[in-house]
Amino acid sequence: MLAADFQETSDNMVEGSVTIQLPVAEQARLNRKLADTYHRYNIDAVETENRNKYPRRFNVKVGKIGLAKLLFKEFFKYFGHWDVVFSRPCTYGVFSGPVGGFAPRPDLCVGCLRCEVQHPEFVTVTHNKELAELGDSYLTSKHIATIDEESRKGSVPVRGQGYRGRFGGPGFDQMFTDMSEIVRPSRDGIHGRELIGTSVDLGSKPMRLKFGADGGLLEAPKMMTIQVPFFYSPPPDSVATGIVPEILAEAADKVDTLLFLPENTVTNQGLAGPHVVPIIAPGQIGNIESHAKGTRMVEMSSWNLTAWNQVKEHPLLVSIQLPLAGDWMSTLMEMVDNGVSIIHLITDHHGVADDGRFVMDLYQEAHFALVDKGCRDEVTLIGTGGIAGADHLPKAIITGMDAVGLDYPLLIAMQARLTGDTKTRGAAAVKLPSNLDKGWGVQRIINLSCSWRDQLLEILGAMGIREVRRLRGETGRAMWCGHLEAEAFGDIEGFPGGEH
């Protein structure tokens, strides 16, 4: 609750302010009370266990005869030293079931390999193929396992030991984010992350304010704020109706972000509200009037000048989808020239445009085209496609997006499995857990959102940036693996494009 909502009744008070005639102690009390009404934005994560069994990480096989021989031998060798006889190599309880190693509990295995190294003759630990097979070439089993943990715990995954993966990589892996070593614009660090802002504005930022003769503001800026720089994109067609949109709508409400949905789903399922953005075809744009119930924004599913002219003065915010295909840059410019203030750039689920290029390049092109045109702050650019991990969020923002859409990660958080064409937007076949219920699903999405926001705070904290708005298009905060390699290795024989 903000100061303007303050309800204390007192002759000496007007709503939202305290006069100076009060005795000092009384005024201090009221000020304290006023301050206490301030609610800092927070996402309430609650640990929410998996509904369906998640494939375990490792399989543990124990040769029964080998184990029996060992036990027999140790029984006599250490007779009387029962701590030795009953000791187990596993500190995670894999061999602590009723019959020990004869019926191991591989679900508990974390792959330390102590059992296998100590007892090479009869223990084998292998990666579980079922887990490795999850996902596709882009949204890998590693992403899925991470999203599973994030939506279960709602926290930032923390582990020991260093990085285990490849040096650079394709897609978002091409970028390292910067950090600020000593001189920092803000003193955030680990104790100040709560002071970093993650809210972003959607709409056109007024370049100047206009006041009337009486000093009043002539025109209120047409924009809105969401508390996180991500929103929920529409689920694939196979789950576009039913419980999934309901879950996402409630989670969007609780997280204070937006869910984009086809307008017929919004209408048929009664989901209209401030956190739901109905997507309307240009031909149906007249329907905008029917979405008045608390709706703050609608989206037009493609660019159409006539339809836009119909709604550009409408009090609701209107965003327009722009698939990154064909000559999208000309369309972008046309939209901007005609005063469109929110443009939603869209690619397939792998973040790839029809010319094969990745979103990070395309986002930069769009962003810098508007910078060059001198109108970047008058337009909000949002993008959907290719976000599969928490690190992708800041990277997409650095390359120029004000906010980005989450798609598959939301389904993975609900333990959905995707099959068929997982690349084309809308096409994937989605298998939801049979026991999916709304409360559970909502909490899992909230947890994922909390974890990803907290991870965004880590990145911002490391940079010493106080608010995510300042990260948009800050390519100076990006380090590109390819550029750094050229700088570091350019004079080494054999380096592609190097001096030799």
Place this chain on the structure above:
Amino acid sequence: MAKKEWPKPSPKLLEKTQHLMHDGFHQRAFPDTPYELPTALGDARWTDELIASAWYMAETGECPDHLNYKTGKSGGGFDRLAFKELPEEQQLAADAEVDITLELNRRGDERNKRTIDVPWYGGGMSYGSVSVNVMMSRALNAKKWNTLMSTGEGGYPSELYECADNVITQVATGYFGVEEKSIQAAPIIEFKYAQGAKPGLGGHLLATKAGEEVAKMRGSVPFVSLFSPFPFHSTYSVEDHMKHLDWVKTINPTAMMSVKVSTPHDVDMVAVGSYYAGAHIIHLDGGFGGTGAAPEIAKKNIAMPIELAIPKVHKFMQMEGIRDNVTLIASGGVRTADDMAKAIALGADGCVLGTSDLVAMGCTRCSNCEGGPSGRGCPWGLTTTDTELQEWVQQAWGADRLDKYYTALAKRMKEILRQLGLSNIGELRGRTDLLRYIAGGEA
């Protein structure tokens, strides 16, 4: 918060467990046993062969012929660089003297002069993230090799004073365990501004690992998570940083100053600033470095890999005309003797090893150091202070493993120099002309 303390293992249990572990390392790493490498062992950076070769080296003091002990499979950085060995007849003879010692104080001031016998030393691992046994194993080995190891940020267990001349005292942002006595005892004081695995995020010791002894050492409450903030909240400029160094110089007028930083975009500027503030050693810790606990998002994404930072800093310091007055040390993803030699060829003077020491003592890189689901820490007794588990690594055994491991590393380092026709490690510094980039795959 009360937490179950496990009993110390009985001598018989200790004997059995150690025997099984040590035998296991042997069985997996040697060619003359019936067993292959565990299929779940290793990752792109530390492959199964790299891990097993460290076990082999730590048992024999030799490099294995049957395993790739030189490179991983990360597809970039060190793994794409190879040396341009001279034709055999131009190489130095196998018995030719090769000097791999490293002088650390190049400022020409009145402070400690120190030459270490190998161009590397042990990186910081705090008491709490590892046990006293692990710290002592590393310290005893450092003493034997006339090199160094760092306390990390967690205080200075009294046992370490036995090796004080080989122990670097680290001062980090939480000032945990920092005492006048341990600053006065150290030949080098290391200011840790940041750590490569979690640059800009400070440090984190999870509650389950902050037991009674650890908490006592750190002046905290047992079993409460401990955070080191980021950055030093007294340092927001190079001038502040200089004040910091001056403060420590007053307490210990002979110690050298080392400044450990990670690898941001302006790492070259940071390095030069640190030099002008009075540092003798600039220690760069790259983004792929080890940690007892770090957010996964930080490990790959924040700051750059060490291979990319070294030439940047080396060249910038050359341009500034200060390169020969400072020792540039590289860490964070430096795994092998080959990596170290490549780091030096890229422009470093020497390296710091952390994870490699642990792997030599049995680490399988399972990433459960932060506590894992058991909350007890490393099942191999490395990154844990659990009363039972920490006993699996006994000091004499650990020191012996590291001694043999360093023997093998030194042999390989000398072999590389001979193959390049160099008789001194200093001659390799910045010699990118002796490297070849393997564009089509791993070196």
